[in-house]
Amino acid sequence: MMNKYIYKGLVPTRKGFGEGLVELGERNSNIVVLGGDITGSVLTSYFKERFPDRFFSIGIAEANATTIAAGLALSGKIPFFASYSAFSAFRNADQLRISIAYNNVNVKIGGGHSGITVGPDGATHQSLEEIAFLRTLPNMTLIVPADYNETKKATIAAGEMIGPAFIRFGRSAVPSFTDENSSFEIGKANVLREGNDVAIVACGLMVWPALEAAEELSESYKINARVINLHTIKPIDSFTLTNAAKECGAIVTAEEHQIHGGLGSAVAEVIVKNTPVPMEFLGVNDRFGESGEPDELLNYFNLNPKGIIEKVLAVMKRK
Amino acid sequence: MSLVIKFTPDTFTNSPKTNHELSHIARTLRTDVVKSLYLAKSGHSGGSLDLSEIMTVLYFNGFLKYNSKNWKDKSRDRFVLSAGHLAPILYSTLARAGFFEVEELGTLRKLGTRLQGHPGLDTNLPGIETSAGSLGQGISIAIGMAMSHKYLDKTSQKVICITGDGELEEGTVWEAAMASSNFKLSNLCWIVDNNDCQIDGRVSEVMNIYPLREKFEAFGFDVIEIDGHNFDDIKMALSKYEANLKNTDKPTCIIAKTYMGKGVSFMENKYEWHGNPPNKDQTIQALNELEL
Ligand SMILES: Cc1ncc(C[n+]2csc(CCOP(=O)(O)OP(=O)(O)O)c2C)c(N)n1
Numbered sequence: 122m123m124n125k126y127i128y129k130g131l132v133p134t135r136k137g138f139g140e141g142l143v144e145l146g147e148r149n150s151n152i153v154v155l156g157g158d159i160t161g162s163v164l165t166s167y168f169k170e171r172f173p174d175r176f177f178s179i180g181i182a183e184a185n186a187t188t189i190a191a192g193l194a195l196s197g198k199i200p201f202f203a204s205y206s207a208f209s210a211f212r213n214a215d216q217l218r219i220s221i222a223y224n225n226v227n228v229k230i231g232g233g234h235s236g237i238t239v240g241p242d243g244a245t246h247q248s249l250e251e252i253a254f255l256r257t258l259p260n261m262t263l264i265v266p267a268d269y270n271e272t273k274k275a276t277i278a279a280g281e282m283i284g285p286a287f288i289r290f291g292r293s294a295v296p297s298f299t300d301e302n303s304s305f306e307i308g309k310a311n312v313l314r315e316g317n318d319v320a321i322v323a324c325g326l327m328v329w330p331a332l333e334a335a336e337e338l339s340e341s342y343k344i345n346a347r348v349i350n351l352h353t354i355k356p357i358d359s360f361t362l363t364n365a366a367k368e369c370g371a372i373v374t375a376e377e378h379q380i381h382g383g384l385g386s387a388v389a390e391v392i393v394k395n396t397p398v399p400m401e402f403l404g405v406n407d408r409f410g411e412s413g414e415p416d417e418l419l420n421y422f423n424l425n426p427k428g429i430i431e432k433v434l435a436v437m438k439r440k
Numbered sequence: 441m442s443l444v445i446k447f448t449p450d451t452f453t454n455s456p457k458t459n460h461e462l463s464h465i466a467r468t469l470r471t472d473v474v475k476s477l478y479l480a481k482s483g484h485s486g487g488s489l490d491l492s493e494i495m496t497v498l499y500f501n502g503f504l505k506y507n508s509k510n511w512k513d514k515s516r517d518r519f520v521l522s523a524g525h526l527a528p529i530l531y532s533t534l535a536r537a538g539f540f541e542v543e544e545l546g547t548l549r550k551l552g553t554r555l556q557g558h559p560g561l562d563t564n565l566p567g568i569e570t571s572a573g574s575l576g577q578g579i580s581i582a583i584g585m586a587m588s589h590k591y592l593d594k595t596s597q598k599v600i601c602i603t604g605d606g607e608l609e610e611g612t613v614w615e616a617a618m619a620s621s622n623f624k625l626s627n628l629c630w631i632v633d634n635n636d637c638q639i640d641g642r643v644s645e646v647m648n649i650y651p652l653r654e655k656f657e658a659f660g661f662d663v664i665e666i667d668g669h670n671f672d673d674i675k676m677a678l679s680k681y682e683a684n685l686k687n688t689d690k691p692t693c694i695i696a697k698t699y700m701g702k703g704v705s706f707m708e709n710k711y712e713w714h715g716n717p718p719n720k721d722q723t724i725q726a727l728n729e730l731e732l
Binding site: 243 | 480481482483524549550551552553555556557558560562571572573574575576606607609610611638639640645646647
């Protein structure tokens with residue numbers, strides 16, 4: 122059905138993060154990892170097992186871990202610290218801002234269990250605001266990969282670039298559809314499907330539903346949608362987005378995140394400046410999450426192909 | 441074997457009881473925790489179970505003053521569960537104290553429930569004093585409440601807060617400790633659930649927090665170390681706190697030695713049970729062991 126991208130089953134993105142860290146560790150002995158007690162959840166446990174001498178358990182102390190990472194980086198190491206995104210983006214917010222971003226140090230932060238799909242734990246653990254926060258930090262690179270393979274590549278790429286980076290990924294198993302050979306370059310959006318009627322720009326686990334929505338739009342509505350995987354929110358790929366606006370004339374964004382300040386806002390900042398076209402935003406609309414099973418919650422919040430199609434039909438009317 | 445989950449309808453009074461009566465209540469709470477976590481298919485068994493005796497004495501022995509039918513009564517004592525992931529034992533306690541229907545325990549963690557995975561103030565569930573789930577925040581909330589009562593309202597109600605021991609790794613917890621004695625919060629009782637377990641392993645190995653007594657003493661607390669499963673110990677420690685509240689300027693810290701998963705043999709003292717629910721067979725075995 123989707124010519125370039127084939128559904129290859131459900132795999133959690135955090136697995137890509139854990140494996141990416143091990144591969145980085147093999148390549149570079151300066152890679153060190155800091156644990157925040159949930160190493161088995163965000164899968165820094167793989168690195169801990171493989172390189173016990175380069176793993177340090179900091180305990181439940183996200184602010185301390187983040188700042189220790191800055192110290193390690195100022196001593197020539199490449200530290201990764203990961204926790205649930207709710208805690209590795211917010212419990213340490215000041216430390217991210219000053220010790221990491223302002224110092225412009227080579228620290229990488231993993232934000233796992235992000236979004237509503239962390240599920241039954243409920244609102245406290247469902248981080249829906251970190252894109253908004255992190256993309257305002259000067260020097261910060263922010264990546265929200267779409268599936269397992271891409272998370273692995275993003276992790277490796279983050280470890281091999283110089284400067285602060287944050288990788289946001291999830292807990293639940295999500296459709297895997299990219300492979301070893303799919304291109305991934307930080308800052309370069311991937312156009313996954315060509316089309317000139319509307320562009321759907323998505324990140325993270327909303328990319329696959331965007332592809333599904335595009336197929337349905339073409340079959341049932343004769344609308345030919347371009348699908349853009351904007352895996353890097355910062356630095357943003359203005360070129361690909363501006364072209365999409367010019368060639369498609371309408372844009373829908375989709376993210377597992379607050380609408381306010383998220384991927385959609387980042388895209389809008391580019392579009393409004395260069396080529397204003399009608400836009401619609403799919404995301405969580407100014408509320409906290411709540412307990413439920415991941416799929417149940419995605420449907421509850423309309424974060425599915427149906428939700429994307431509704432937004433596309435709405436934006437087409439405004440073209 | 442088929443397994444049909446039903447919650448017994450019993451509620452319990454809040455008045456002094458014999459240890460025998462208290463242990464019946466503690467077993468009921470444990471049974472609720474096992475059942476609600478089995479139905480939820482996720483959640484934190486270990487720590488929830490190990491707080492059963494402490495929650496029993498707090499809510500069912502006349503210690504905390506509350507009115508479950510008019511729970512926002514301004515003169516109530518305040519209880520803050522800083523370790524928000526231990527919500528199941530709080531929900532069971534509140535239900536058995538008549539704050540809401542026991543049946544509702546079966547909705548834990550399900551879409552639309554008031555029994556969120558971590559307590560949410562937005563649900564308006566009776567008896568919940570604050571949202572919690574990001575570790576280390578509840579104790580500062582409790583301090584704010586204690587300051588409000590002591591210095592602004594000039595009332596003498598109690599403020600009790602339970603934190604985990606892994607939770608003590610959060611830095612703001614020690615900012616809170618400093619503030620407790622700085623503000624002479626003798627109305628504050630901080631209970632540490634010292635099961636020495638957290639997600640990745642033993643607390644002493646993940647990040648060594650010990651020695652605890654000396655730390656809290658250095659921060660100006662009257663420290664009482666107890667067996668957190670022994671009713672007499674718990675009652676004694678809480679009476680000492682009541683005396684501190686009346687006669688001193690010292691905040692109280694009760695370090696309760698507990699065993700994660702207490703009461704369910706295969707969970708006992710195993711950190712692997714920090715964050716898992718029992719499956720069907722495990723639930724059957726646990727309920728057999730807890731048989732009332
Ligand atoms: C700020 C923050 N960081 C991380 C977590 C994830 N987390 C939930 S419970 C827990 C372990 C808590 O250990 P402890 O306080 O000893 O509780 P117990 O294991 O006894 O239930 C962690 C790390 C969290 N809820 N909040």
